[in-house]
Each structure stands twice: as structure tokens, then as C-alpha cells.
Amino acid sequence: xxxxxxxxxxxxxxxxxxxxxxxxxxxxxxxxxxxxxxxxxxxxxxxxxxxxxxxxxxxxxxxxxxxxxxxxxxxxxxxxxxxxxxxxxxxxxxxxxxxxxxxxxxxxxxxxxxxxxxxxxxxxxxxxxxxxxxxxxxxxxxxxxxxxxxxxxxxxxxxxxxxxxxxxxxxxxxxxxxxxxxxxxxxxxxxxxxxxxxxxxxxxxxxxxxxxxxxxxxxxxxxxxxxxxxxxxxxxxxxxxxxxxxxxxxxxxxxxxxxxxxxxxxxxxxxxxxxxxxxxxxxxxxxxxxxxxxxxxxxxxxxxxxxxxxxxxxxxxxxxxxxxxxxxxxxxxxxxxxxxxxxxxxxxxxxxxxxxxxxxxxxxxxxxxxxxxxxxxxxxxxxxxxxxxxxxxxxxxxxxxxxxxxxxxxxxxxxxxxxxxxxxxxxxxxxxxxxxxxxxxxxxxxxxxxxxxxxxxxxxxx
Numbered sequence: 421x422x423x424x425x426x427x428x429x430x431x432x433x434x435x436x437x438x439x440x441x442x443x444x445x446x447x448x449x450x451x452x453x454x455x456x457x458x459x460x461x462x463x464x465x466x467x468x469x470x471x472x473x474x475x476x477x478x479x480x481x482x483x484x485x486x487x488x489x490x491x492x493x494x495x496x497x498x499x500x501x502x503x504x505x506x507x508x509x510x511x512x513x514x515x516x517x518x519x520x521x522x523x524x525x526x527x528x529x530x531x532x533x534x535x536x537x538x539x540x541x542x543x544x545x546x547x548x549x550x551x552x553x554x555x556x557x558x559x560x561x562x563x564x565x566x567x568x569x570x571x572x573x574x575x576x577x578x579x580x581x582x583x584x585x586x587x588x589x590x591x592x593x594x595x596x597x598x599x600x601x602x603x604x605x606x607x608x609x610x611x612x613x614x615x616x617x618x619x620x621x622x623x624x625x626x627x628x629x630x631x632x633x634x635x636x637x638x639x640x641x642x643x644x645x646x647x648x649x650x651x652x653x654x655x656x657x658x659x660x661x662x663x664x665x666x667x668x669x670x671x672x673x674x675x676x677x678x679x680x681x682x683x684x685x686x687x688x689x690x691x692x693x694x695x696x697x698x699x700x701x702x703x704x705x706x707x708x709x710x711x712x713x714x715x716x717x718x719x720x721x722x723x724x725x726x727x728x729x730x731x732x733x734x735x736x737x738x739x740x741x742x743x744x745x746x747x748x749x750x751x752x753x754x755x756x757x758x759x760x761x762x763x764x765x766x767x768x769x770x771x772x773x774x775x776x777x778x779x780x781x782x783x784x785x786x787x788x789x790x791x792x793x794x795x796x797x798x799x800x801x802x803x804x805x806x807x808x809x810x811x812x813x814x815x816x817x818x819x820x821x822x823x824x825x826x827x828x829x830x831x832x833x834x835x836x837x838x839x840x841x842x843x844x845x846x847x848x849x850x851x852x853x854x855x856x857x858x859x860x861x862x863x864x865x866x867x868x869x870x871x872x873x874x875x876x877x878x879x880x881x882x
Contacts, residue, residue, distance in 0.1 A: 455770075455860060457570050459610035460507060461796035461827075462763040466614075470607035470621065470741070471687040474729075474760040475574060476753045477508030477744035479647075479694050482542035482552055489550025493694075493711060495749045499560045505754040505796070507571065508742040512578040513554055513586065516541040525551040530582055540581060540589055558593035565598045565619060568827055570794070572610050574621045574742060576637055576690065583629030595620065601633045604641035605687050623688075625681075643682035645732065645740075647692035653678065663695040664715055668724055677732035684736060691732055691740035693719060694747075711746035720751025726759050766857040767823060768795035769802070774851070778867040782841040785813070785866055789835065789851060791821060792828035795858065799823045802855035806835050809847030812868045813839045823855070837866065844870040 459466040465473055478501060480493035487497055494501065498509060515533045516525035525547040528538050543551035565571065579586060590596050600618040602608060613619050623637035635641045649663035653675050658666075666672045677691075695715060718724065725743060733739045739760060745753055758765060770792045777785040789804060805818040816837050823831045837849065846867045853860055 456611070457770075457794045458768050458796070459570055459614060460572055461505070461765075462758075462761065463768065464763045465761065466611040467609055469609050470572065470574075470613065471738075473572075473610065473741065474739055474757050475508040475742050476506050476748075476757045477510065477574075477690075477742040478506055478748045479510050479692065479744045479746050480512065480544055481506070481509040482511050482557070483544055483550055487550065487552060491549055493544075493746045495747065498557060499564065501748060502561070502564045504749070506748060508574045508576070508744065510576045510578070510744055511542055512544050512580070514541050514543050514547060514580045515539070516543065516547050516551060519548075524548040527580075530580065533582065533585065540585060555589050555593045558589060558595045561620075562594035562597065565595075569617075570614055570827070572613050572619045572621075574623065574688070576623045576625065576642065576742075578625045579627070583624075583627060583631045583634055587629075587631045587634065590622070599633045604635045607687060621688075637686070637688075638682040641682075641686050642688050642690060643684055643686035643736070644680050644690040645677050645692050646680045647694075649676070649695050660695050660712070660715065664719060667693060667695070667719055667728055670727070673728050673731040674735055676728065677735045679736070688741045689732075689736060689738055690742045690744060691729060693725065693728065693743060693745050695719065713747055713750050716745065716747025717750040720745050720747060720753050720756075722752050722756035722759060725751075725753065725756035729756075729760055764857070765797040766795050767793045767797050767799040767802075767825065767855065769793060769799075769823065769853045769855075769858050769860045770828070771851060771853055771860060771862040773862050774864045776865040776867070778869065779839055780869050781839055781843045781871050784836045784838055785849075786834055786836045787849065787851070787864060789833050789853075791823050791831045791833065791853060793823045793825055793830075794828050795856075796825060796827075797856055798825040798829060799855040799858075802831075802853060804833055804835065805852045805854075806837060807850040807852070808837055808866065809849075811840070812843040812845065812847050812866055813837045813849075839866075839868045842870075843868040 456466060478494055481498055483489050483493040484497045485492045485495050486500060515528040515530060515538050517528050517537045519526055525541055525543060527547050540554035541547060541551045542554055542557055598617060598620045600621045622633060623635050623642055625637060628634040628636045649666045650658050652658060666676050694711060729740050743757060772790040774787045774789055779785045800822050802821045802823045803818050804821055806816050808815055816835055819833055819835060821831050821833045823829055846865055848863050849866045850861055850863045
């Protein structure tokens with residue numbers, strides 16, 4: 421099975437590379453120069469290798485209120501998280517079977533994975549509290565990647581599945597089309613990963629079998645911080661509020677960044693940044709359940725996240741590559757990650773080349789402009805201006821347009837150009853779009869035909 425899967429993957433890689441080359445070649449500005457679209461929302465990230473980029477991440481990403489899970493770690497499902505900017509996911513997979521009521525899922529040992537009714541699920545320790553079938557959820561991620569060809573993702577899987585079964589789920593869902601097959605010690609740039617269409621790095625917390633693209637993260641590929649902040653470095657039990665202090669008070673930050681699984685050798689560095697996401701009882705006897713929004717709204721503030729990440733950078737010699745939180749949507753993880761990456765949110769405009777226009781002198785030439793925004797910020801006051809040949813037409817006033825963010829967000833507008841009454845000939849009209857820190861241009865031709873003079877009627881001879 422694995423040999424046929426690898427052969428199929430290689431063929432898809434070649435096809436995707438060919439399509440990607442065409443895509444790079446066709447994104448052009450008015451002067452014909454290639455303008456590369458953003459990678460993970462920012463043009464500046466395209467030239468960086470994956471281990472030089474910080475990704476917004478979530479812990480127990482599959483556990484969410486949107487799907488009705490009890491004691492959920494996250495407010496939103498993975499597809500919604502993707503649409504909001506999350507690019508790294510810590511997930512758990514298990515075998516499960518519906519109970520007699522047909523609703524809840526009970527975990528099944530791998531030895532019984534071939535029993536009737538057993539399927540693969542995303543769920544946490546107590547799958548009865550919430551679960552999602554694995555293949556359909558992976559298919560949603562595949563659909564996102566198909567619709568967003570400039571995004572790179574990373575998964576860290578706490579895997580109770582036989583590796584070959586996970587590989588089959590990745591294949592059946594279509595996610596295999598995007599899986600990264602290269603080195604996990606030296607990564608390519610995001611641009612190169614996008615060009616090859618290998619945009620999903622799959623890491624495991626343990627056994628990976630002989631699946632070539634599935635990497636045992638903590639053996640050499642991934643290093644991390646502690647993840648249990650309900651006890652301190654001396655294993656002294658803490659309350660959730662005391663645990664929060666470990667991640668927010670300056671005196672505690674260095675200790676919170678100490679090595680945990682993976683030591684200090686992995687090319688990717690995971691900063692675990694949550695407190696009360698455990699289910700069960702800690703050593704104090706208190707119950708630790710789903711994250712409290714009041715806690716995550718503090719922990720997920722940009723200044724808190726950035727301050728801890730900078731201390732981790734000092735202690736570990738590199739910035740975290742994944743900043744994983746509970747309660748994504750509380751605070752502002754994405755803004756914090758932008759700051760750590762040294763980039764700013766901004767739009768990225770493209771204009772579809774409008775049709776050329778031919779009109780009679782003194783008439784209006786109307787150009788319909790289709791605008792796209794591939795950046796990570798909407799542009800409410802986008803200026804659209806036209807530069808016209810003075811001998812042919814009168815310069816029109818600039819217009820404003822709202823171009824939403826959406827990769828792409830789309831908008832249309834029209835500019836009418838009044839030609840001169842005595843104008844004639846052809847020339848180029850340049851259209852410039854600017855706003856929110858980005859600008860681009862395109863052009864179309866304008867041809868003005870002179871108005872033929874009416875012949876005077878001849879006088880009748882007497």
C-alpha cells in the first residue's frame with residue numbers, strides 16, 4: 421500500500437509544481453514584472469525557511485465549542501481556525517466506536533481497530549466529551565489548502581493510531597496532495613514549499629512506523645517548553661491562577677522556557693502557552709477542565725505572548741516556531757505572531773487587466789476594474805486613480821473602493837474618462853491602486869476616433 425501511495429504522491433507533486441510555475445508567471449503588474457503573492461499572509465515570509473517563521477497554533481485544536489464539544493479547549497473548529505489565521509495544530513487521534521445511543525464515542529484499543537463499526541476519530545482523553553471523524557475533518561483541511569495555495573501548515577499529532585492507518589486517512593482525505601516529504605532538520609523556504617505544493621509538515625509525538633513523510637517529532641525534529649503549568653520546576657502543585665503567573669510574570673518566564681520533550685535539538689521550537697486545559701484532578705485536588713476565557717484573554721494578549729517568546733528566544737537561542745494557545749479568539753494570537761515575525765498586516769492588491777476601449781472624440785470611455793486582495797488586511801479606503809494621455813482625454817478624479825481581506829477578497833469599480841472633442845489617436849491609460857501600505861498598477865489602451873464633420877448641403881442652382 422505504501423509504495424503505491426508514494427508513487428501517486430510523486431506524480432501529484434510533479435503536476436502541482438507545473439501548475440505552481442504557471443501561477444508564479446502570471447501574477448504581473450502593469451510593467452510586466454512579476455509580483456509574488458504573500459506566503460502565509462506576508463510577502464516578507466516567502467524567503468524565510470520554515471524554521472525561521474513563527475506560526476499561530478492551537479492546543480487540542482480539534483476540541484471546540486463550535487461542534488458542541490463539552491469542556492472544549494477552543495472556541496472554533498479547525499476549519500474556522502484556518503480561516504482566522506491559525507497555521508499550526510496540536511491534535512489527538514484515536515480509534516473509536518459509537519456507543520449504543522449512537523452519539524458518544526468510546527475509545528477502542530489499536531488491537532481492535534478492525535472490529536465492526538470502529539473508525540478513526542479526532543478526540544482527547546475522554547472521547548465521550550466530543551469527537552469528530554478523522555477523514556472528513558482532514559478533507560476540510562485539504563479543501564482549505566486547495567482554495568488557499570499560498571499557505572503552509574504544521575501538525576503535531578498525539579497519535580494512538582497505527583501509523584499506516586493514519587497515512588491511509590491522510591491519503592483518503594486528499595491531504596496527501598500537500599504533505600511535505602523533505603528534511604526536518606533543514607527546511608526549504610515557504611516560497612519553495614509553496615512552489616512544490618508540499619505545504620503540510622506532519623509530526624508525531626511518538627511512533628511513525630515506516631511512513632516516510634511522518635516524523636517522530638521529539639526524536640530530532642521538534643523541541644518544546646513545558647506544557648503543564650499546574651506545577652512549578654520543583655514539581656510543587658499550583659492552582660490555575662498560580663500557573664498563569666508562570667507565563668505572565670517576568671521573574672518566572674525564563675523557567676517557563678526550559679527544555680522539555682525534544683531537548684534543544686529540533687529545528688522547530690514549540691512554545692506551549694496555556695494553563696488549565698487538563699481534564700481530571702491535579703495534586704491540589706481541584707478540578708481542571710476547559711480553559712477559562714478570563715484566563716485565556718490574559719494569556720493570549722500580544723504583550724504577554726511576545727514577552728514570553730522573547731525570553732524563550734534568549735534561553736533557547738531561537739524564537740518559537742509554533743506559539744500554541746487554548747481559547748484562540750480570546751486575546752490576539754495572530755497579532756502577536758506578526759510582531760514576532762517582524763511583519764505588519766497589510767493588503768496585497770492585484771488588478772485584472774481591463775478591456776481596451778475605443779470611443780469617438782468627446783465621448784466617455786468607461787473601464788471596469790476588478791480588484792483582488794491577497795493580503796491579511798482589508799483596505800477600506802483604497803484609492804483607484806487613472807493616468808491618461810493629455811492629448812486624448814481629461815484626467816478623471818480618483819475614486820475610493822472597499823477591498824475586503826479574503827485571499828482573495830474581491831471588489832469592482834469603474835472609472836469613466838472623458839475624451840477631448842478634438843482628440844484622436846491611441847494611447848495607454850494606467851490604473852493605480854493603493855491603500856493600507858500596498859500599491860500596484862495595470863493599464864489598457866484608449867483609442868479615440870475623430871468625429872466626422874457633417875457635410876454642408878449643396879445649394880440648389882437657380
